[in-house]
Amino acid sequence: MxxxxxxxxxxxxxxxxxxxxxxxxxxxxxxxxxxGIVIAVAxxxxxxxxxxxxxxxxxxxxxxMGAAIMWIFPGTVYANSA
Numbered sequence: 001m002x003x004x005x006x007x008x009x010x011x012x013x014x015x016x017x018x019x020x021x022x023x024x025x026x027x028x029x030x031x032x033x034x035x036g037i038v039i040a041v042a043x044x045x046x047x048x049x050x051x052x053x054x055x056x057x058x059x060x061x062x063x064x065m066g067a068a069i070m071w072i073f074p075g076t077v078y079a080n081s082a
């Protein structure tokens with residue numbers, strides 16, 4: 001192998017070993033970090049699913065009214081506040 005490739009392999013090896021050593025020294029911190037990531041991912045999934053459920057519920061509600069009940073026009077409505 002070329003010396004540059006060997007150097008990068010050694011550099012990578014020492015980086016991984018240093019990271020594993022830091023994880024072993026700080027077990028509680030590592031566990032709490034993992035727990036925080038799991039909770040955050042679960043919260044994002046829950047919020048997305050709640051939004052999808054609300055969208056489906058609204059679409060079903062509007063569809064049950066019938067096609068000729070609701071008219072939606074684009075544009076701005078001006079109200080006279082005087």
